[in-house]
Amino acid sequence: MIRTTGLTKTFGDVTAVAGVDITAEPGEIVGFLGPNGAGKTTTMRMLTTLLRPTSGSAVVAGHDLLADPRGVRRRIGYVSQGGAVPPAEPLRGELELQGMLYGLGREESAARTRALLARLELTGLEERPGAALSGGQRRRFDIAFALLHEPVLLFLDEPTTGLDPQSRANLWDHVRALRAERGLTVFLTTHYLDEADALCDRLLIIDHGRIVAEGTPAALKSGGRTLDDVFLDITGRSLREEAGV
Amino acid sequence: MLRDTWVLFRHGVRTTLRQKVGIVFGAVQPLLFLVLFGPLFTTIGTWETLVPGLIIQLGLMSMGLAGFGVVFERSSGVLERLRVTPVSRLALLLGRVLNNAVTLIIQTALLLAAAYALGLRAPAAGVLAGFGLVLVLGVSLAALSYAVALTIDQNLFAPVMSTAVIPLVLLSGSFLPMSMAPGWLDALSHLSPFRYPLEALRELFHGHYANGTVALGVAVTVVFAAVSLTVGTRVFNRENA
Ligand SMILES: Nc1ncnc2c1ncn2[C@@H]1O[C@H](COP(=O)(O)OP(=O)(O)OP(=O)(O)O)[C@@H](O)[C@H]1O
Ligand SMILES: [Mg+2]
Numbered sequence: 001m002i003r004t005t006g007l008t009k010t011f012g013d014v015t016a017v018a019g020v021d022i023t024a025e026p027g028e029i030v031g032f033l034g035p036n037g038a039g040k041t042t043t044m045r046m047l048t049t050l051l052r053p054t055s056g057s058a059v060v061a062g063h064d065l066l067a068d069p070r071g072v073r074r075r076i077g078y079v080s081q082g083g084a085v086p087p088a089e090p091l092r093g094e095l096e097l098q099g100m101l102y103g104l105g106r107e108e109s110a111a112r113t114r115a116l117l118a119r120l121e122l123t124g125l126e127e128r129p130g131a132a133l134s135g136g137q138r139r140r141f142d143i144a145f146a147l148l149h150e151p152v153l154l155f156l157d158e159p160t161t162g163l164d165p166q167s168r169a170n171l172w173d174h175v176r177a178l179r180a181e182r183g184l185t186v187f188l189t190t191h192y193l194d195e196a197d198a199l200c201d202r203l204l205i206i207d208h209g210r211i212v213a214e215g216t217p218a219a220l221k222s223g224g225r226t227l228d229d230v231f232l233d234i235t236g237r238s239l240r241e242e243a244g245v
Numbered sequence: 246m247l248r249d250t251w252v253l254f255r256h257g258v259r260t261t262l263r264q265k266v267g268i269v270f271g272a273v274q275p276l277l278f279l280v281l282f283g284p285l286f287t288t289i290g291t292w293e294t295l296v297p298g299l300i301i302q303l304g305l306m307s308m309g310l311a312g313f314g315v316v317f318e319r320s321s322g323v324l325e326r327l328r329v330t331p332v333s334r335l336a337l338l339l340g341r342v343l344n345n346a347v348t349l350i351i352q353t354a355l356l357l358a359a360a361y362a363l364g365l366r367a368p369a370a371g372v373l374a375g376f377g378l379v380l381v382l383g384v385s386l387a388a389l390s391y392a393v394a395l396t397i398d399q400n401l402f403a404p405v406m407s408t409a410v411i412p413l414v415l416l417s418g419s420f421l422p423m424s425m426a427p428g429w430l431d432a433l434s435h436l437s438p439f440r441y442p443l444e445a446l447r448e449l450f451h452g453h454y455a456n457g458t459v460a461l462g463v464a465v466t467v468v469f470a471a472v473s474l475t476v477g478t479r480v481f482n483r484e485n486a
Binding site for chain 2 (some may be wrong): 048049050070073074076078080082083084085086087088093094097098100101102103120130147
């Protein structure tokens with residue numbers, strides 16, 4: 001579902017992503033972990049066609065990222081780290097527009113909007129503009145925007161930041177159900193390691209733009225360590241190296 | 246592409262029409278000039294000379310700041326969300342620009358109605374032709390405005406554009422025809438692309454259709470439109486705008 005080779009992005013003299021090779025199989029839930037500034041969002045923005053890689057290549061959802069970005073866009077959903085809810089527009093209309101931009105008819109888009117709002121426990125809030133919602137409610141609307149067209153591959157950049165425990169659990173139930181029903185593939189970042197541990201089939205840890213560890217949660221934790229130990233061990237060491245110790 | 250443009254256009258128009266006050270407010274300045282400066286101007290000139298100037302002023306102010314909408318969409322992440330959909334980038338631009346055209350049509354019609362009430366007596370054919378010219382010009386300017394909004398720092402957009410528009414309005418000869426200006430100012434005003442359509446508009450409002458001034462105005466407008474729409478599409482196409 002995702003296969004990248006040597007994906008790299010530099011901003012001036014900052015190398016944000018330094019040649020990563022990523023794979024995700026259909027139906028897999030892959031966690032992409034790393035400290036702040038490691039290159040997670042930059043990688044996602046490349047994979048979602050928003051940022052042109054400096055070098056490297058990728059096939060995403062069956063389409064070549066550089067040769068056929070539109071083919072990629074048709075089949076993916078993306079929840080960005082910063083969110084994408086308009087502050088002043090009533091959200092139902094925005095959701096229906098979003099569906100229509102994926103080729104859905106008006107009726108169909110409206111029906112899917114209704115169903116999805118119910119499923120994400122947002123019914124009753126859809127006539128409000130984004131500015132009249134709480135942070136967690138807005139986040140759930142972000143997720144609704146990304147799911148409306150039933151993507152085969154979903155990118156989630158810290159989707160649960162700001163969600164209360166119940167909404168988090170609800171979101172993960174929903175994601176698991178979509179995987180079970182439709183074989184949805186999910187590529188997500190999170191700073192909640194317990195969440196990654198419980199939800200993901202496989203984890204990638206990135207630091208300074210490089211993949212520094214990869215494996216199933218169980219394999220990474222071998223030897224009775226917690227995921228926090230593993231994470232600190234891997235990224236903490238490289239942070240000390242950077243400081244010249 | 247056409248369907249996407251249409252879907253975005255209709256959505257945008259609905260949003261715009263919800264803010265009726267905004268549309269009228271955009272036309273308030275030229276309307277004030279019409280009512281409070283027009284009676285003064287017509288002691289030395291005609292309504293048919295003044296009103297085209299005010300229409301150009303309206304177009305420049307209203308469409309020059311069109312990019313403001315996209316500044317908000319950029320900072321709220323909405324634009325990025327739209328850029329992940331399969332919609333063509335040209336449709337993202339055209340949907341917006343056509344929506345701006347509707348705003349401009351309503352504003353220009355308001356201004357013309359008020360001008361007729363005050364004493365403008367331009368022939369219908371001339372006014373219609375002028376309308377077309379102003380629409381093409383306004384839409385192109387809106388496209389250029391979006392390009393600027395997506396390029397410069399978002400906090401700079403409003404001050405930069407509102408400052409840039411003033412000299413363009415003045416140099417186009419919007420208030421008084423440039424033929425009345427001292428030589429250096431007249432020469433300088435030839436640098437403003439809006440001078441030519443404005444002079445064409447004045448001819449059209451006087452019922453003169455086939456002359457060099459009109460032809461030049463149309464030609465400059467077409468070139469301006471081609472350049473602006475090309476630049477606008479380029480910028481919307483840019484991978485990381
Ligand atoms: N537009 C940009 N210009 C310059 N540097 C950038 C730009 N975008 C990101 N960077 C840099 O690239 C690096 C990776 O950033 P990125 O946003 O991918 O990190 P991240 O892993 O998502 O971090 P976080 O957990 O804080 O979200 C950082 O050092 C960041 O400062
Ligand atoms: Mg990030």
